[in-house]
Amino acid sequence: MNTLNDDLWDVARVAKFLGVPPATLYQWRYLGTGPTGHKIGRHLRYFPEDVRAWVREQS
Template sequence: MDHSDREPLWNIDRIAAYLDIPKWTLYGWRKKKYGPRAIRMGRHLRYDPADVIAWKEQQKDAEGLDVGN
């Protein structure tokens, strides 16, 4: 199976920058089982960019708002 065309997983800093929120917000959301799905790799969190983008679009649809990016 060739995954060379897939974007690498994002770390907490990358997703925080993409969503323009503090990374501590992401940690809080994770405790509340809210936000985009994360993958735990050892002690690190990683995010599939497709999941993050889909989650962001879902939030726009749910709120009827146009969120940046």
């Protein structure tokens, strides 16, 4: 069962959530850091739970 909170987040949504520019997410992906993103066609998407887990792991 999908709810609104289960939807994938786009780069703009993740950037807003983290308070960073969207370019930072692309740089983190290139460097292999940051939350795990998934390519869906040409688009980069994130599971909200992955983003939140990544934030909790940061010290």
